[in-house]
Amino acid sequence: MEEIHIGWIGLGNMGIPMAEQFVKAGYRLSVYNRSQDKAEALSKLGAKTSSSPKELLSSTDMVVIMVSDDEAISQIFTNENGLLSDNTTGKIIINMSTVSPGVSIEMAQLCKEKGNFYLDAPVSGSVKQAETGTLVIMVGGEEKPYHLAKSILEKLGKLVMHVGAIGSGNNAKLAINSLLALYAQGLAETILFAKDKGIETADLLNLISNAAIGNVFTKIKGDAILSDNYKAAFALKHIVKDLKLAQAEGLATPLAQTALNTFANAEEQFGEEDIISVVKAIKR
DSSP states (O other), X not given: OOXXXXXXXXXXXXXXXXXXXXXHTTOEEEEEOSSGGGGHXXXXXXXXXXXXXXXXXXXSSEEEEOOSSHHHHHHHHHSTTSGGGOOOOSOEEEEOSOOOHHHHHHHHHHHHHXXXXXXXXXXXXXXXXXXXXOEEEEEESOHHHHHHHHHHHTTTEEEEEEEESTTHHHHHHHHHHHHHHHHHHHHHHHHXXXXXXXXXXXXXXXXXXXXXXXXXXXXXXXXXXXXXXXXOSSBHHHHHHHHHHHHHTTOOOHHHHHHHHHHHHHHHHHTTSBGGGHHHHHHO
């Protein structure tokens, strides 16, 4: 049984299965979530609940955060009873959310002033990888807290890699998700073109999976299109957010601009569905 007591903030589609990995590994776990009902499943597994980020930080050894955007991060850190309202020192705060490098740099400085460490450690992978502990985790921050946290992060992922200073993990994730957008749009357009020429989607996907261009993403999202299942593993609205963040960091290449336009136009109707629902927007 591990003695380290982990605090967890954010129990969405990814947060719950990720936090469960720590319980399975034998860590003591406490959780905070704005919607307390989402903590019930983890409570049944033995996790404790905290009433605020401040309480969570004061009662645990490190805190892991998995929420949606910069605004949520700012609130978690700076609101009354936020993480920064606690005077505890020497804690490691790991932000696994996909947010801007700027907000990580800002929060890291505020943590440093309080005597705590901050790591940005976003993940590549979706719900299935969260459930099986096979995420890819890219970490930005100082070497000391990274090495202290690495063995814990390895309970969540098949690869944990330090990629540079604060914000580097965020930049790596924005790069990967920009490619994800290109994959999704490219697959959608390819399927629609072939279908228009009388080629069955199942046949095309079989060809792709056996060709050099086949990969796990095209297999999973191709199956989703075949089964007409657009339940969000990674919601389309989130790729719009990530492409905008990448654009703000200077990504202004032709393909990136085209992808942002495509997904932004699809967001109003398909934002809550999976990223591959872009095929319906393009077809329309």
